Amino acid sequence: MLVIPELVDDCRLRCQLCWNAKRKPSGEVMPLSLVDRIVNVYRRHWIAWYNWGDPVLHPDLGGVADRIKNTKSIISSTFSSSLSNAQIDAIRSFRTVIYSISGMTAKTAGIYHRGIDYNISRKNLARISPGLANRLVIRWLCHPENEHELEQCRRMANDLNASLDVVEMTFSVEDQLAGADHNMLGHRKQTARTCLALDRIPISVQGEYLLCCHTRNVLTGLTIDDEPSLEDIKQAKLKHPLCQQCRDRDLWRMYF
Ligand SMILES: C[S@@+](CC[C@H](N)C(=O)[O-])C[C@H]1O[C@@H](n2cnc3c(N)ncnc32)[C@H](O)[C@@H]1O
Ligand code: SF4
Ligand code: SF4
Numbered sequence: 001m002l003v004i005p006e007l008v009d010d011c012r013l014r015c016q017l018c019w020n021a022k023r024k025p026s027g028e029v030m031p032l033s034l035v036d037r038i039v040n041v042y043r044r045h046w047i048a049w050y051n052w053g054d055p056v057l058h059p060d061l062g063g064v065a066d067r068i069k070n071t072k073s074i075i076s077s078t079f080s081s082s083l084s085n086a087q088i089d090a091i092r093s094f095r096t097v098i099y100s101i102s103g104m105t106a107k108t109a110g111i112y113h114r115g116i117d118y119n120i121s122r123k124n125l126a127r128i129s130p131g132l133a134n135r136l137v138i139r140w141l142c143h144p145e146n147e148h149e150l151e152q153c154r155r156m157a158n159d160l161n162a163s164l165d166v167v168e169m170t171f172s173v174e175d176q177l178a179g180a181d182h183n184m185l186g187h188r189k190q191t192a193r194t195c196l197a198l199d200r201i202p203i204s205v206q207g208e209y210l211l212c213c214h215t216r217n218v219l220t221g222l223t224i225d226d227e228p229s230l231e232d233i234k235q236a237k238l239k240h241p242l243c244q245q246c247r248d249r250d251l252w253r254m255y256f
Contacts, residue, residue, distance in 0.1 A: 001230065003042045004202040004213060005030060007055040007064065012081060014114040017141070017169075019052045019216055021114070028205040029058055035067045037224055038203065048074040049094075051202050051213055056081065056091065065090035076100055076139070079124035080117045088127045095134050098165075099125055102141040104149040104156070111145050129160045136162035143169040195252040198234055209233055211240055214252070218242055 010025045011018075038047070049055045049064070056077045058064055075091060076098035083091075091097060103109030106118035129136055138157045142150055150166070157164040197212035204210055207224035210217060220236040222228045228236070237243045246252050 001045055001199045001201065003038070003045050003047045004051050004200055005035075005038050005047065005049055006051040006053055006203065006205050007035075007049045008053040008057045009205050010057050011052075011054040012057075013054070013078060013116055016112050016114065025053060026205075030205045032060060032063045032067065034205075034207050034224065035064055037207070039067055039071055041224075041227075042201075043071055046072045046074065048076070050076050051210075052216060054078075054081075056083065056087065061087050061090040065093040069093065071095070074098065078113055078116055078121050079128065080113075080121035082120065083124055083127070085127075088124070091128055092132060092134065096137060097128060097132070097134060098137045098139050099128075099162075100139045100141075101125075101153070102143070103146050104152045108146045108149055112141055112143065125160075129162070132161075136160060137165055138162050139165045139167065141167045141169055195247060197252065198237055201230075201233060209236070211237055211243060215242060215246075 008029050010027045010029075011020050014021045047068070049068070054077050055061075055075050056079060073094050074096040075094040077091075078100050079091070100113075101109060101121065102112040103118070106116075109116050109118045109121070138153060138160075140146075140150065140153050154164055156162075195212075197214055200213060202210040202213050203224070204217070204219075209220045209222040209224075209228065211220055212218075218240075220233065220240060222233060222236050226232075238247075
């Protein structure tokens with residue numbers, strides 16, 4: 001089970017396949033009091049502090065870092081905004097740090113990550129990685145326009161003692177612009193017989209339990225104030241009309 005609280009519903013980038021390419025994020029940030037509550041309830045589980053936003057934009061990342069100490073927490077970003085030394089230290093305190101990058105030059109990175117400042121991104125990676133005791137993962141969306149740089153990325157991951165997570169895209173970014181829709185990444189071999197998203201617990205910046213990451217901001221009706229059990233959350237999802245429809249029609253299969 002993975003808990004997915006949205007620390008910040010905002011991002012300065014507009015990556016081609018991300019929901020943010022087509023919407024205006026609200027700009028809301030999660031209050032530290034809610035971070036505290038989530039940590040108290042889900043301390044034993046893995047917690048990914050981002051859904052469809054950039055978690056490093058939280059105005060008090062140091063405060064978040066203090067609260068997630070000793071938890072199994074994950075952060076993910078392109079790290080392409082200006083970061084203070086205190087923010088870099090805060091990022092380094094997450095148990096898993098994921099660096100999302102899909103190009104080894106400003107030109108190729110910019111094909112997918114629209115709006116990225118590649119130089120800042122790489123400089124920040126160079127500040128985050130030295131002597132990192134926690135796990136570093138490089139996440140690379142591989143498409144026909146950047147596959148010639150994958151070996152270079154592999155060497156970088158090796159040099160940084162990082163794992164490399166390659167997500168295969170079966171079509172070019174240009175094709176995507178021509179009409180292929182959002183959730184088209186076929187990177188996980190589909191072996192599950194039921195929807196895996198039922199075991200993921202996305203929570204909005206305001207503490208609302210969401211249906212799943214794939215339907216993005218659809219509410220279940222439960223909030224953190226309801227103090228629901230994991231079973232309560234699962235049942236709320238299964239009773240939700242959209243969830244029922246999705247399962248009846250096997251729509252969920254296209255998400256994984
Ligand atoms: C949505 S982002 C949120 C965290 C942060 N902004 C980042 O880019 O790492 C988390 C991960 O989802 C990936 N992603 C973006 N759009 C996606 C999509 N349509 N399907 C699957 N993964 C996607 C990104 O490349 C990134 O590695
Ligand atoms: S940086 Fe992350 S959240 Fe922002 S647009 Fe790209 S994938 Fe989406
Ligand atoms: S069945 Fe569909 S709507 Fe329900 S959790 Fe799975 S992917 Fe989301």
